[in-house]
Every structure is written in C-alpha cells, then in structure tokens.
Amino acid sequence: MRYARNFPEGLLVLLTVAILIDLFAGTFSRYIFVRTFYWYEELGRILLLWITFIGAAVGIKRGSHFAVNLLFNKFPAKLRFGCSLFGLLFMAGIGVILVITGTSLSIDLINYKATSLKFSMGAVYICIPLGGLLMIVYVVPQLLRHIKNIHQLGTEKR
Numbered sequence: 001m002r003y004a005r006n007f008p009e010g011l012l013v014l015l016t017v018a019i020l021i022d023l024f025a026g027t028f029s030r031y032i033f034v035r036t037f038y039w040y041e042e043l044g045r046i047l048l049l050w051i052t053f054i055g056a057a058v059g060i061k062r063g064s065h066f067a068v069n070l071l072f073n074k075f076p077a078k079l080r081f082g083c084s085l086f087g088l089l090f091m092a093g094i095g096v097i098l099v100i101t102g103t104s105l106s107i108d109l110i111n112y113k114a115t116s117l118k119f120s121m122g123a124v125y126i127c128i129p130l131g132g133l134l135m136i137v138y139v140v141p142q143l144l145r146h147i148k149n150i151h152q153l154g155t156e157k158r
Helices: 007-032 040-062 077-108 127-152
Strands: none
Touching: 007 040, 040 077, 040 127, 077 127
C-alpha cells in the first residue's frame, strides 16, 4: 500500500532522471558529434509535460504550493477558514476541469503520432487527466479535514 501511495513521487523521480539524461544526450550530441539526436527535443517536451501535471498533484498532496502566509496569518479565524476552504475548492475544481478537458484532448489525439518518437499523442496527453485525478484524490481528504474542523472556529485565537 505504501508503494501505491508514493507511486507519483517515484514516477516524478524517474521522469526527472529521464529528462536529465535526455538533455545531456542532446547537448552531448550537439557539441561532440556536431549533430543533434532528432528525438531529444520532443522527448524533453513530453517529459516536462508529465512532470508538470504529476508534480502539481504531488504539490497539493504535500501542501507545498505557493502561499502568502504573512498576510494570511493576520486574518481573523473565520476569514482564514473561508480563504482556505475557497483555495481547496478551487484546486478541486481545477482538478475536475483537467480531468474533463484532458480526457477529451487525449481521445481527440489518440490517432495522431508524435513527429519523431511516433508515440500516440493521446497517450502523451493522458498525463493531464491523470494529474487532475490525482489532484482531486489529494485535495478531497484535505477538504474533508478542513470542513470537519469548522467547530473549532469559535474557540480559536488569532
């Protein structure tokens, strides 16, 4: 179970290593062979796309997205609660939008092939709905915990 829970992080590590190898191979081929590998640029874009959407979901899981806590912490408890609730709902909404539009895009592009790698572009863009689904999976428990703590609003000090 622990491996399944940490699979997105492991995938990010593999994707990051792959993009580093890809960029090194492209740079090496350009300056040593004076001729670039025809596939390295396209592979780099595909890997970056996957890192972006899976990484966004992992950022939600870890709570490591950008926040302006200096101002936020000066708000009254009810306003902080409302802002946090809005933020969580917003992230869930973005996840839903990514699932819907990403699935549609993947289906539309299933028969198109990447120029040099000949991958199905539908398979390439499946990272969009996958990232959106992971965002929803990670934000829903945070949302439920947040709503569960609503009773503490009256007792909380600044």
